[in-house]
Amino acid sequence: MTAALRTYHERMQRVLEYIDRHLNDDLDLDGLSGVAAFSKFHFHRQFTAAFGLSVYRYIQLARLKRASYRLAYRDGERVTDIAMDAGYEAPDAFARAFRQRFGQSPSSFRKSPDWEPWLAAFGPLDSARSKLMQTRFTSDDVIIRDVPTTRVAILEHRGEPAMLGATIQRFIAWRKAAGLHPKTSPTFNVWRSERRPTSPADYSIDLCVGTDRPIDANGEQIKVGEIPGGRCAVLRVVGHTDNLEPAALYLYRDWLPASGEEARDFPLYCQRLSFFPEVPEHEAVAELFLPLK
Template sequence: MIKTALQNYHARMQRVLDHIDRHLDDNLDLDTLSGVAALSKFHFHRQFTATFGVSLHRYVQLARMKRASYRLAYRDAQSVTEIAMEAGYDAPDAFARAFRQRFGNLPSSFRKAPDWEPWLAAFGPLNNARSKLMQTIFNTDDVTIRDVPSIPVAIMEHHGDPATIGTTIQRFIAWRKANGLSPKTNPTFNVFHSDPRTKWPTEYRMDLCVGMDRPIEAKGERIETGIIPGGRCAVLRVGGNTDNLEAAALYLYRDWLPASGEETRDFPLYCQRLVLFPEVPEHEAVAELFLPLK
C-alpha cells in the first residue's frame, strides 16, 4: 500500500513537471499547478519544495531560463528580445539582469561565447529534480534487439571536459547549417568513447556525428568521415531529459547485459537523437541508446 501510494504521488509530481515543460509560455501559477497535481493549493508549494529541493517559483524560472539559454546558443535567427519575451520578461533589460545574475554574463555575450560551467552549476537544482528524484525506472521490456545498417557519418570530436561540450555542440550546429544538413533529413548521433565518471575531464571523448548522403565540406572545422558499423544492437529508448543518459547506460551495462547472456561488440555505446529540445518541450525529447552486440 505504501509503495503504491508513493508511486501515485510521484506520478502526480511528474504530471506537474511535464505540464511546466509543455506550457512555459502560459501562466504557471499555484492554482493551475496544484490542480494539475490534484493536491491542495495550501500545501502543494511546500510539497513541491520538499520533493525537489527547489521552490515551485524558482523551478519555473529555471525551466524558462534553460530554454532561453539554449535558444541563445543554438538559434541565431531569434533575437535576444524575442527570447526574453518568450522567457516571460516584459523587457530585454529585465531579462539581461536576471540572466547576468544567474550566469555571470549578459545574454548577448553568452550568445557569442557561451560559458557552460556556470550554466551547468546554475541548473543543478533543475537537473537534480528531473534526472535523480524522478528518475525513470527501466525494465527488460524497454530493450529491443535490432539489426541496424551501417551508417556513413561526418564526425566532429569533443575531447576534453564534459562541462564544455556545449561549445562543441554550438560549433557542430553551425557547421551543419553551413552544409545544409538538417536533422530532419540527416540523422544525429553521439558516440561515447569514454565514461565521464571514470576519466579525468581532460581525457573525456565523445563524437558528434551526422549521417551523410553526399560529400561534405569542412568549412574551417576539423571534420572527419567514418562509419557507425551495422550489426546487432540492444536498443533502449529514452524520453524526457536526454541531456543525461547516464541512468539508461547504467541500466544496459549493469542490469540488462549480464541477465541477457549477450556479449558486446568492439564498438562504443552510441545514441541517436530523434527529437531535440528546444524544438519540442523537454519532456518530449527522445533519444535511442545503442549497445553493439556480437
C-alpha cells in the same frame, strides 16, 4: 514502491510536464496545484519538499534554460523574442536576470558562452528533475535490432565535459551551413569514454550526423567515418535526455549479463530523435544502441 507513493510521484510528474509544455504561459500556484490535484494551501510546500527548490525557482530556471539554449544554438532568433517567451516584459529585465544567474549578458552568452557557470546554475534544476526521471528499466524495454551501416560526418569533442556546449555550438553551425537538417540527416553521439572519467581531460565523445554527401569541412575539424551495422540492443529513453547514464548503466550492468549476449567492439552510442528546445524536455527522445556480436 507502494501504490500510494507511486501515485504521488505520478502527480508530481504531471506538474513538471505541465510546466515544460506551458513555459510561455502564466504559471500560478492555483493552476499548478489543480494539475497535481493537491490543496493549493500545501502544494508549494509539497513541491519544495519533493524537489528541493520552490516552484517559482523551478519555473524560472526552466525558462532560463530554454532561453540559454535558444541563445547558444538558435542564432536566428531575436533576443527580444527569447526574453518575452521567458516571461520577461522587457529585454533589460531579462538581461539583468540572465547576468545575475550566469555572469554574462544574453548577447555576450550568444557570442561566447561561459559554460562552467551555466552548468553550475542549472545544478538545482537537474537535481530536481532527476528525482522523478526514469532510472529503472526492464528487459521488456530493450529490443534487439539489426541496424544498417551509417556513413557519418564527425566532430570530435576531447577534454573537459564543461566545454561540450561549445563543441555542440560549432557542430550545429557547421551542419546548418552544410544543409544537414536533423529532420533529414540523423544525429548520433558516440561515447568514447565514461560520462565522468577520473580525469575530466579524458572525456571523449563524437558528435555525428548521418550523410552520404561529400563533406566540406568549412574550417572545422570534420572527419568522415561510419557507425557500423549489425545487431544492437536498443533502449529508448523519453524525456530529459541530457543524462542518459541510468539507461547506459542498465544496459551494461543488468541487461547484458542476464541476456547471454556479448558486446561487439564498438562503443555505446545514441541516436537523438527529437531535441529540446524544439520539443519540451519531457518529450525529447533518444535511443541507446549497445552493439552485439
